[in-house]
Amino acid sequence: MASVATSKLQLNLPRAWPLLTVPLPLLTWLYLMPALQHTPAAQIPDLTLRLAALLTVPLPALVLHVLTTPPQLATRLLLGEPAQQTVRASLRLVLLATALLLTVPATLALAADLRHVAAVLAGVVPLTAGLAVAAMLHGLRLMARGRHAGWAAVAGGGAFGPAESAPLLYLPAFALVGALAPVALLAAVWNARPEWLTPTIWRGMPLIGLWLGWRLAATALRRARRHLHAGLRAAAQAYATRFAQADGLEEPPRWLTLGAASGALQLLARAWHRRWPLSGIATVALAVGVTVLVPAEAPPLTHFVLAVGFAWIAHSRVLALAHEPVWPASRWLGVTRAVRAAAQRRLACGLSLPLVALAAVLAWQRQGAGLLGLGAGLAVGWSWLHVDWSKPAWIQWGAWLVFGAGVVAGIVGAT
Amino acid sequence: MTAILQASGLTQHYGTQVVLNGLDLAIDPGQVVVILGENGAGKSTLLRTLACELPLTAPSALRIGEVDAVADPEHAARQLIHVAQHPPLAPQLTAAEHMAALVAFRGVDPAATAARQAAIAQALRIDGVLHRPIRALSGGTAHKVALMLAFLAQTPLVLLDEPHAGLDVRSALALRALIRESRDAGTAFVLASHLAEATLAVADRALVLVQGRWALDLDAAQLAAFQGDARRFEAAVLQAMG
Numbered sequence: 001m002a003s004v005a006t007s008k009l010q011l012n013l014p015r016a017w018p019l020l021t022v023p024l025p026l027l028t029w030l031y032l033m034p035a036l037q038h039t040p041a042a043q044i045p046d047l048t049l050r051l052a053a054l055l056t057v058p059l060p061a062l063v064l065h066v067l068t069t070p071p072q073l074a075t076r077l078l079l080g081e082p083a084q085q086t087v088r089a090s091l092r093l094v095l096l097a098t099a100l101l102l103t104v105p106a107t108l109a110l111a112a113d114l115r116h117v118a119a120v121l122a123g124v125v126p127l128t129a130g131l132a133v134a135a136m137l138h139g140l141r142l143m144a145r146g147r148h149a150g151w152a153a154v155a156g157g158g159a160f161g162p163a164e165s166a167p168l169l170y171l172p173a174f175a176l177v178g179a180l181a182p183v184a185l186l187a188a189v190w191n192a193r194p195e196w197l198t199p200t201i202w203r204g205m206p207l208i209g210l211w212l213g214w215r216l217a218a219t220a221l222r223r224a225r226r227h228l229h230a231g232l233r234a235a236a237q238a239y240a241t242r243f244a245q246a247d248g249l250e251e252p253p254r255w256l257t258l259g260a261a262s263g264a265l266q267l268l269a270r271a272w273h274r275r276w277p278l279s280g281i282a283t284v285a286l287a288v289g290v291t292v293l294v295p296a297e298a299p300p301l302t303h304f305v306l307a308v309g310f311a312w313i314a315h316s317r318v319l320a321l322a323h324e325p326v327w328p329a330s331r332w333l334g335v336t337r338a339v340r341a342a343a344q345r346r347l348a349c350g351l352s353l354p355l356v357a358l359a360a361v362l363a364w365q366r367q368g369a370g371l372l373g374l375g376a377g378l379a380v381g382w383s384w385l386h387v388d389w390s391k392p393a394w395i396q397w398g399a400w401l402v403f404g405a406g407v408v409a410g411i412v413g414a415t
Numbered sequence: 416m417t418a419i420l421q422a423s424g425l426t427q428h429y430g431t432q433v434v435l436n437g438l439d440l441a442i443d444p445g446q447v448v449v450i451l452g453e454n455g456a457g458k459s460t461l462l463r464t465l466a467c468e469l470p471l472t473a474p475s476a477l478r479i480g481e482v483d484a485v486a487d488p489e490h491a492a493r494q495l496i497h498v499a500q501h502p503p504l505a506p507q508l509t510a511a512e513h514m515a516a517l518v519a520f521r522g523v524d525p526a527a528t529a530a531r532q533a534a535i536a537q538a539l540r541i542d543g544v545l546h547r548p549i550r551a552l553s554g555g556t557a558h559k560v561a562l563m564l565a566f567l568a569q570t571p572l573v574l575l576d577e578p579h580a581g582l583d584v585r586s587a588l589a590l591r592a593l594i595r596e597s598r599d600a601g602t603a604f605v606l607a608s609h610l611a612e613a614t615l616a617v618a619d620r621a622l623v624l625v626q627g628r629w630a631l632d633l634d635a636a637q638l639a640a641f642q643g644d645a646r647r648f649e650a651a652v653l654q655a656m657g
Contacts (some may be wrong), residue, residue, distance in 0.1 A: 263519045267512070274507035274548070328503035332496075333513065333564075334520035337489060 256350045265343045271326035314352045419603045424474040436627030447604040449614045452624035458607035466497035495572035502561035506550035510560040538589040555581040576607045611645040623655040631655035
């Protein structure tokens with residue numbers, strides 16, 4: 001049985017702290033700017049609010065990811081591949097849910113031109129934190145139990161997994177909530193009693209928030225270290241005995257294979273989907289969220305940055321597809337090179353076409369959003385270059401062409 | 416008898432280092448050939464070359480069955496199956512799904528395979544893990560899954576690189592029995608191995624590879640003279656290795 005070295009946990013904490021504390025000054029600053037100008041909540045610039053909303057989604061999830069599945073904790077050795085995959089899949093699922101829950105109210109508020117989006121955002125910060133904590137709870141509960149269990153098991157306390165694993169659930173969650181509490185409190189006070197927050201208080205708020213968050217989380221984790229070690233050992237033991245097998249053997253969605261159902265494609269799509277179960281949906285959800293939340297009047301540079309972001313996402317997905325271990329396996333199992341190349345092309349289309357379609361639909365709706373369409377073209381061109389096309393060669397030339405056009409148009413549009 | 420594999424002048428380089436230096440080899444159906452040699456002698460490279468995984472250029476010539484492997488390596492590769500030391504199984508798929516893929520893509524007869532699959536899985540003691548993803552299996556168990564698939568692939572030639580590595584004693588004995596059984600059914604094997612006892616248990620021919628050339632070639636009659644005396648066989652191999 002692998003043990004958890006104290007040094008490994010200590011190594012992990014400094015890595016997590018910057019991520020944990022970055023949201024505090026950023027979010028506080030975003031609330032600070034309009035307040036310094038004595039702007040009523042109803043007149044906060046859309047851009048400020050939307051950027052604040054964007055920042056609230058990924059950062060807590062990133063913090064959770066680092067806290068729960070860092071390489072420094074050697075979870076692969078400690079818990080085995082199935083446990084690590086389960087936890088990661090769980091975190092991805094809740095990240096997606098968080099993104100959707102954030103996007104929907106913000107979108108509704110903006111669509112109805114409700115100038116009280118601040119209220120939505122004030123609620124979103126703790127909501128995001130709460131959902132992120134729920135993600136960690138869920139992931140760690142799976143880690144301890146080895147399989148899905150009802151939420152009542154968590155509510156009942158101590159009924160989930162070994163008793164020693166309970167600190168794994170609540171201590172990091174307390175630390176995270178503690179770190180985000182000042183921001184949530186500030187947002188609530190600002191909405192309820194804006195006159196309390198004088199410019200002097202606003203100016204000092206980032207420092208106060210940073211200090212409070214740091215102290216709360218540092219104290220909680222310092223006191224919890226011994227319990228965390230015990231919890232990790234208990235979870236590892238549980239996995240090594242009763243739950244040493246993976247749960248999910250999902251089948252791929254039909255859209256991933258663009259409706260095709262050949263044997264080779266199904267095999268490859270199944271392997272891809274099990275490795276990245278939410279990658280396609282999460283990419284589209286992220287694209288929708290970003291595109292909806294960023295206003296048309298935002299500077300061209302913002303759109304260009306978004307386009308590059310889309311390109312990077314699509315590129316990383318298709319690159320991951322090209323490096324899937326399933327390709328050498330399929331060759332070994334007898335899938336011919338031509339069939340493999342065709343399947344890879346189709347899967348690459350399934351992963352990147354939704355992004356292109358989305359950008360194309362939105363491009364004509366927004367002023368300046370044409371860059372999004374070009375960005376999507378750039379994404380496709382860039383990422384498809386990494387696909388084992390084999391034949392026909394003209395597709396590679398086409399991909400280079402789209403790539404080059406995307407870069408040139410993006411630079412011209414941004415400048 | 417028509418050879419299932421005919422190679423002549425096999426040559427492979429890693430940069431300026433010559434790994435295979437004009438090797439000749441012919442293997443008949445139902446023959447078990449064991450390749451011996453020190454670490455780094457080129458055994459794995461030889462198996463990869465025979466499996467058409469490495470490019471071949473003149474003067475190398477290789478035929479697998481009736482197929483010219485230099486001209487059509489993909490077609491030639493379908494005449495054999497190669498289990499490397501780290502077989503390329505898909506971590507997310509189960510052993511049963513690998514089997515289904517093998518049936519679909521190598522044209523294996525599923526009806527004839529079902530009973531044999533159950534027997535092999537039981538012999539290798541993996542019948543309880545066939546529906547688990549490969550990533551959830553230990554390295555040794557995953558290796559046994561790859562061996563099971565190789566025996567079920569119904570190819571006339573099977574290449575096994577260090578097949579006993581990572582196997583427990585019971586599974587190693589089962590593997591030898593499976594090799595003998597398949598050999599009797601006409602399947603030819605090329606094994607890379609370090610184990611003298613395992614070689615004597617299954618081999619019809621043993622070759623020692625030193626600096627890219629054959630240093631020793633023992634046929635079935637010569638190997639029979641070493642039966643029951645693995646130490647003497649080891650001494651002969653060591654002498655050939657220099």
